[in-house]
Amino acid sequence: MLRMTCDNDCTTAGWKEYFAAGGEWDLHISVSPESDLDGVVIAFCHDEQEMIKLHGWNFIFSDITDATLEG
Secondary structure, rough: OOOOOOHHHHHHHHEEEEEEEOOEEEEEEEEEEOOOOOOEEEEEOOOOOOOEEEEEEEEEEEOOOHHHHHO
């Protein structure tokens, strides 16, 4: 598994961006394209600029697109 250190690393590696909402937590993350969002997810947190581990079944993932960011 690659270890990302900044937003640009995620973009270069082709990772997908999501908003992950889970109760009091609302995170802006990137994950590798082959990640299973229903299991344990290794992600890069854009807010804290660090790698994190999420239990995917505790979150609702919303795909981020350029249109989402513009709106």
